[in-house]
Amino acid sequence: QARLEESGGGLVQSGDSLKLTCAGSAQNFINRSRGWFRQAPGKEQEFVASIAWHDDTTYYGDSTKGRFTISRDKTTNTVYLQMDSLRPEDTAVYYCAASPNRDRSLIKASSYDYWGRGAQVTVSS
Numbered sequence: 260q261a262r263l264e265e266s267g268g269g270l271v272q273s274g275d276s277l278k279l280t281c282a283g284s285a286q287n288f289i290n291r292s293r294g295w296f297r298q299a300p301g302k303e304q305e306f307v308a309s310i311a312w313h314d315d316t317t318y319y320g321d322s323t324k325g326r327f328t329i330s331r332d333k334t335t336n337t338v339y340l341q342m343d344s345l346r347p348e349d350t351a352v353y354y355c356a357a358s359p360n361r362d363r364s365l366i367k368a369s370s371y372d373y374w375g376r377g378a379q380v381t382v383s384s
Contacts, residue, residue, distance in 0.1 A: 261287035261373060265355045268378030271345055279340040279378055281355030288373070292358045292365055293338040295329065297351035297380075307353065308340060309365035318366050322348075345382045352377040 267279040281293060294309035306320045308329040317329055326345075331338040338355065356371035364370045 260284075263288070263355050263357060263373055263375035265353065265375045265378035268353065268380045270381045270383065273346055273382055273384050275345050275382070276341070276343045277345060277380060278342065279353055279355075279380070281338040281340075281375060283336040283338075283357065288336055288357050289333075290359075291373075292361050293329075293331065294356045294358060294365055294371060295338075295340050295353055296356060296368055297349075297353045299348075299351040302351075304368055305351075306366045306368070309358075310338065311361040311365065313361050316361075318363065320366070342380070345380075347382050347384045350380060350382050352379050354378075 262284045264282050290312050292312045295307040296304050297307050298304045307323050309318045310329045326343050328341040354377045355375040357373040358371040360370045
């Protein structure tokens, strides 16, 4: 069964860095773009970053641009989210997702058809 699995979450202090990993379990994810979304308690789901499968074009949310970097290893079907200069407002559950799309529609959650279970990231002040 195809699935995505996030890892690397944890508790860090403001200003620290953290790297999330999203592993794809099956061939289903080879030609699929990937995205990261997050959701904090009581808040709407928020787009974090995405990477297109065909040319590695990346998109970032306004609150993460310049601090977060999405990348991927095609040989292992793995996507990473490097998070630097973390702030308490980055605290959320981070979800990895896969999409057949490869354009700016990747900033929308509705473009994704596979989702991981999420990884908690907590940033203390």
